[in-house]
Amino acid sequence: MALINGKEYSQLTILKMTSQLRTLMTIIRDQNTKRNDFIFYADRINRLLIEEGLNLLPTRDKTITTRTGEVYHGSEFNGKICAVPIIRAGLSMENCIREVAKKIRIAHILIQRDEETAKPIFYKSWLPDDIQERYVFILDPMLATGGSANATINTLKNNNVDEDKIIFINLVSVPEGIEAVLGTYPAIRMITAEVDRGLNENAFILPGLGDFGDIYFGTD
Numbered sequence: 345m346a347l348i349n350g351k352e353y354s355q356l357t358i359l360k361m362t363s364q365l366r367t368l369m370t371i372i373r374d375q376n377t378k379r380n381d382f383i384f385y386a387d388r389i390n391r392l393l394i395e396e397g398l399n400l401l402p403t404r405d406k407t408i409t410t411r412t413g414e415v416y417h418g419s420e421f422n423g424k425i426c427a428v429p430i431i432r433a434g435l436s437m438e439n440c441i442r443e444v445a446k447k448i449r450i451a452h453i454l455i456q457r458d459e460e461t462a463k464p465i466f467y468k469s470w471l472p473d474d475i476q477e478r479y480v481f482i483l484d485p486m487l488a489t490g491g492s493a494n495a496t497i498n499t500l501k502n503n504n505v506d507e508d509k510i511i512f513i514n515l516v517s518v519p520e521g522i523e524a525v526l527g528t529y530p531a532i533r534m535i536t537a538e539v540d541r542g543l544n545e546n547a548f549i550l551p552g553l554g555d556f557g558d559i560y561f562g563t564d
């Protein structure tokens with residue numbers, strides 16, 4: 345649960361701002377950080393986010409016998425997952441989720457913001473046939489106006505994915521984007537590392553970090 349502009353969002357988790365996370369966020373936001381450090385530390389935050397996302401998956405009871413012959417009453421994950429990185433910046437999170445989820449399927453959605461209007465332009469999606477049976481992790485490090493995330497969720501819903509099976513993993517968000525996404529799709533769940541002040545006149549996040557995709561992939 346999180347409070348954004350006086351409104352409670354039960355479906356939003358903001359990572360606990362530990363001294364470790366504050367330090368990692370400072371490195372990736374710093375204009376003097378070199379690209380290889382940006383990649384390394386953004387990947388570390390992405391890993392924290394994805395681990396938090398996995399905590400939202402359902403489990404069922406499982407009893408096993410340990411190597412000492414004793415019984416252990418434990419649990420196992422109950423349900424398959426599919427990650428949906430929004431190309432391009434979301435691709436930066438793909439390896440992180442592959443490292444922790446062995447049988448995962450990866451879908452891709454190609455959406456780009458128009459640089460003039462900041463409106464999302466949908467180009468193409470590649471989705472597995474059984475996506476509606478899976479828990480779907482949307483991966484995108486930046487949430488600004490919410491246009492790209494909403495276009496992605498709309499595509500998933502058109503492919504029969506239930507809203508309550510969608511978990512949006514995001515690194516930096518703003519109140520405008522959170523309200524746009526969770527106001528439109530109240531049953532999805534979202535995890536973010538930090539909520540920034542807001543957007544500038546070009547719909548860029550402030551204080552933000554710049555264009556995530558350009559820094560991560562070296563096209564700035």
Ligand code: PRP
Binds near residue numbers: 456491547555556557
């Ligand atoms: C960025 C980012 C999000 C989107 C967020 O992508 O990765 O997808 O902008 O903005 P929004 O919430 O206003 O839609 P962009 O389209 O710039 O492409 P990139 O991933 O290639 O940087």
Ligand code: URA
Binds near residue numbers: 550552554
């Ligand atoms: N996309 C980015 O990479 N950065 C922003 O500030 C907004 C959208």
